[in-house]
Amino acid sequence: MPQEDLSKLKIDKSDKKSVLADRKKKPFIIAALVVLVIAAILLYHAGIIAPTSTVDVTTVSLVYPSQSLSVLNASGYIVAQRKAAVASKMTGRLTALLVEEGSIVKKGQILARMESSDVVAAKDQVAANLANSRAMLKQAMVERDNLQKEHARYLKLIKNGYISQSEYDTINTRYLRSHEAVKAALAAADSAAAALAGAEANLDYTLIRAPFDGVVLTKNADVGDIVTPLGASSTSKAAVVTLADMDSLQVEADVSETSITKIKVGQPCDIQLDALPEKRFRGEVHAIVPTVDRAKATVLVKVRFLDIDSRMLPDMSAKVSFLSRELAAGELQPRLAVNKAALVSRDGKKIVYLAQDNKVRESVISIGDTLGDMQEVQTGLKPGDRVVLQPKGLKDGARIKVAER
Numbered sequence: 001m002p003q004e005d006l007s008k009l010k011i012d013k014s015d016k017k018s019v020l021a022d023r024k025k026k027p028f029i030i031a032a033l034v035v036l037v038i039a040a041i042l043l044y045h046a047g048i049i050a051p052t053s054t055v056d057v058t059t060v061s062l063v064y065p066s067q068s069l070s071v072l073n074a075s076g077y078i079v080a081q082r083k084a085a086v087a088s089k090m091t092g093r094l095t096a097l098l099v100e101e102g103s104i105v106k107k108g109q110i111l112a113r114m115e116s117s118d119v120v121a122a123k124d125q126v127a128a129n130l131a132n133s134r135a136m137l138k139q140a141m142v143e144r145d146n147l148q149k150e151h152a153r154y155l156k157l158i159k160n161g162y163i164s165q166s167e168y169d170t171i172n173t174r175y176l177r178s179h180e181a182v183k184a185a186l187a188a189a190d191s192a193a194a195a196l197a198g199a200e201a202n203l204d205y206t207l208i209r210a211p212f213d214g215v216v217l218t219k220n221a222d223v224g225d226i227v228t229p230l231g232a233s234s235t236s237k238a239a240v241v242t243l244a245d246m247d248s249l250q251v252e253a254d255v256s257e258t259s260i261t262k263i264k265v266g267q268p269c270d271i272q273l274d275a276l277p278e279k280r281f282r283g284e285v286h287a288i289v290p291t292v293d294r295a296k297a298t299v300l301v302k303v304r305f306l307d308i309d310s311r312m313l314p315d316m317s318a319k320v321s322f323l324s325r326e327l328a329a330g331e332l333q334p335r336l337a338v339n340k341a342a343l344v345s346r347d348g349k350k351i352v353y354l355a356q357d358n359k360v361r362e363s364v365i366s367i368g369d370t371l372g373d374m375q376e377v378q379t380g381l382k383p384g385d386r387v388v389l390q391p392k393g394l395k396d397g398a399r400i401k402v403a404e405r
Helices: 002-008 013-046 117-159 165-205
Strands: 053-059 061-063 070-080 083-087 092-097 110-114 207-209 214-219 239-244 249-256 268-273 276-293 298-305 317-323 335-339 344-346 349-356 359-371 374-379 386-389 400-402
Touching: 070 298, 092 239, 110 239, 117 165, 165 207, 249 276, 249 317, 268 298, 335 359, 335 386
Parallel strands: 053 400
Antiparallel strands: 053 386, 061 335, 070 249, 070 317, 083 239, 092 110, 110 207, 214 239, 249 298, 268 276, 268 317, 276 298, 335 374, 344 349, 349 359, 349 386, 359 374
């Protein structure tokens, strides 16, 4: 027992070594923790481990100044106010078609020809009748002139008593009849001339001409088709081609009857065509049709173009902005603009935050005119750039996540 108690009083050297080792490790652990904390602070300020912010972004785009002047918008279509389905006044077979879709024609230009052999023969016959009538007229006039001389001679003879009254009466009658014969021959010649004019008109009807300057929209018949003004037969065609006067193009837009008081004739407009999105066209209200469409509760408004483009075509869709005033010369071109909510003022400078690869980059910009809720940008941005909306609290290089919409 005493020996066991004495053994308990011995010092365990292995435990002493473990304690000493732990004491030596503590400074290194503390130093490592301090280094980690400093590195984390530096990385945070560098934006590497900064928390990700969810933001809304907008795109920098080209904006027309007219957008800030619009009092009402409407949509419609381009319609040719002067349009014609060209046909012939007589029935016949088409022998030649001299135009096609897209052909530009002038007033009076021949578009197509119809068979005309029978009409030409009729014209030649009437022309021969006219020549005969004129020859008969000349013959009647010669006979009248001869009888006039004979009548003058017999008049002297009867005054001197050299001939009887009956002889004078015979010459006088023939003389009077010669005058009437000339009148009849003249009337016959005029009738033949009128008949020739009619025949020439019928011949001209076989030539289908353009009624005005325009462009061929559709070709409705082809060579060999029977063309008739009525088109009653299933195998006959009424219109040969359809023409439109491109100088008469207007936009016909439907405007709600509740908003029609905002529009007046002569009001300036800005027109955008879906087919030509890169360009805007000046226009003005030409007419407000005084009829309401009950089904749609709309009023038809016609807007004429002040600027014409050869690429405009009937039935193109169009958007019309009715403006509060006429555009100035400097307001006809688009301007680079950004939403005002993307701007931050700092030290007298305007700053925006560009969204690039889930981070933001601070950019100083110069601004111009105010365009409604948009701000013109003169330098610092380009079309298509994405900038953060309401960028309060953001720093250059901060990580972001674009909010889904």
